[in-house]
Structures are given as structure tokens and as C-alpha cells.
Amino acid sequence: AKSEARGSFRFFEPEMDARLQARRLMERDLRDALAREAFEVYYQPIYSLGTERICGFEALLRWNHPGRGFVSPAEFIPIAEELGLIVPLGEWVLRRACEEASRWPDGLKIAVNVSAVQFTSASLVTAVRETLRATGLPGRRLELEITESVLVANPGATTAILHSLRAMGVRVSMDDFGTGYSSLSYLRSFPFDKIKIDQAFVRDLGATDGTDFIVRAVIGLGASLGMTTTAEGVETEAQLARLRAEGCDEVQGYLFSRPVPITQVPAVIQRWNGA
Ligand code: C2E
Ligand code: CA
Ligand code: CA
Ligand code: CA
16 A cells, blocks of 8 residues: 555656646746736626615726736635735735725725735734725725635634724625635624625525525524625526515626726716716
């Protein structure tokens, strides 16, 4: 068995090398891109089922890689986290998104994703305060989206950070709700303002009885804890109708708009909210 194991190790070696190589290139390119500000922020509208209007946008990072074209944030964000680049990168997104949002009509808010590493970093609260001051964006128009990995990484620090943000009027959403291990116990212990129902559940709405039941339960749970609910990944009228019937507060997805570059934001606002 021993020699077999050794043999299989050798067999995978060249492949490992290639992966390591690709990874090193990615690291070099990421550092370079941050230095050159080769990133862009795209914006996807969030639609309120209460007012039947767009109530804000989510900022989504885009990296237009010189050789590879658009690289998914799902691919490069974990690497940026490991390299310690996520804090400067995340602060760049925050600054850029708040700057843009400060020029939008007053009712519109901006939701910014914050990785676990960035959320519990010493500079998060200062960065938010400084960004609001510099851009003039009122805190109540900013939402931060975090996943429960934040809570797994550092539950102690999280409560204090949530309270500091709340004192500035900034709201915090739990993103990708339902995909982690212990979402329910976290909801009980942390003062979130909003739950974002993961698109995996929205996709199966109407297709599986169980899913409809889960979505209904999450919306009810949110309401009873004083949290609003946003469903993401809404692609069809049928999904929208079910979410509306269940009392979901906000929806977001390709049915309304894909994430768009900043130049197209006014047209999206015009299309849904009128002049
Ligand atoms: P997320 O925060 O859950 O964002 C939702 C993802 O779903 C986005 O992918 C969005 O483009 C996509 N999406 C929106 N509507 C639909 C739809 O109707 N159907 C489908 N199939 N997809 C839809 P994206 O932009 O590729 O981002 C992937 C993930 O990368 C995000 O998931 C978020 O976790 C992370 N991310 C993006 N920008 C940032 C950022 O600035 N900072 C951090 N820390 N993470 C970010
Ligand atoms: Ca998000
Ligand atoms: Ca999400
Ligand atoms: Ca996600």
C-alpha cells in the first residue's frame, strides 16, 4: 500500500506543478491589477416589491484580465484573501461604489460585499467612516453584505463591528443565506438587518415543494426577527410571482437586469423608476 501511495503521488506531481504555476501567475497579475486599478465595479439593481421601484444597487467587482478577459470574482477573491490583498481591494470597491452612489437619487442605496477577512480587519470601521465622510454618502444609504464565514472566523469581533456600523446608520445583510452550516443559530445571535436568500433556493422555486416551504419559512423567520428579506437570482416571472406571494421584501436578478457598468446605471434607473 505504501509504494502505491508513493506512486500515485508521483503521478500527480506534474499536474500540481501546473496548478501552482497558474496560481503564481494569478498572484502576480492580481498585485499588478491592484496597482494599476485594472478593476471595475458593476451594478445590479435591487427591486422593492413594496414600492414597485428600484431601491438600490449591489456593487459587484469585475476584473478584466489582459490575457483572459473577465475573470470571475468567485475565482480571484479567494486568492486575494490569501494574499492579504482583499483589504485594499475591498476598500477600493467600497470607495468607488460610495462615490458613485452619492450622485444617485437620494432614495437609492448601495450594497457592497465584504469578505470575512476584510470585515474583521482592524481597519473596516475606520474605512467605512472615512469613506462616508469623503464621499458625503449618508450611512443609511450603505449596506454591507457578509456571509456567515465572517461569523465562523471571528464571532467575538463581529458583534462589536456590527454595533459600530449600526451607530453610523449602515446596515448589514447576511448574504447567501441557507448555504452554510449554522445560519439559524447565527441569526439568533447577531443583529443583522437583512437576509439574502441564496439563488440556489430561488432557482428551485415552484419546481420542488420543499423549496417553496423553505423560502416561506425564511421570509417568516426574518420578519419575526425584525429582518427584511431579499431574494437573489430571480430569473423568471414565475419565481417573482411566488416571492411576491410569500411576502419577500426585495428581489434581484437577471429578470430585472444583469449587473451593468456605471455608464448604464442611469438608463436602468430610468427604465424602472421613470424620470
Ligand atoms: P454574490 O454576492 O452572491 O453575488 C451574486 C452573484 O449572482 C453575482 O455574481 C451576480 O452577477 C450573480 N447574479 C445576479 N443575478 C443573477 C441571476 O438572475 N442569475 C444568475 N445565475 N446569477 C445572477 P458575480 O458578480 O460573478 O459575483 C460572484 C461572487 O463574488 C459574489 O456572490 C460575491 O460573493 C463575490 N464578490 C463580487 N464582488 C465582490 C466584492 O467587491 N467583494 C467581495 N468580497 N466579494 C465580491
Ligand atoms: Ca452579495
Ligand atoms: Ca449572494
Ligand atoms: Ca454567492
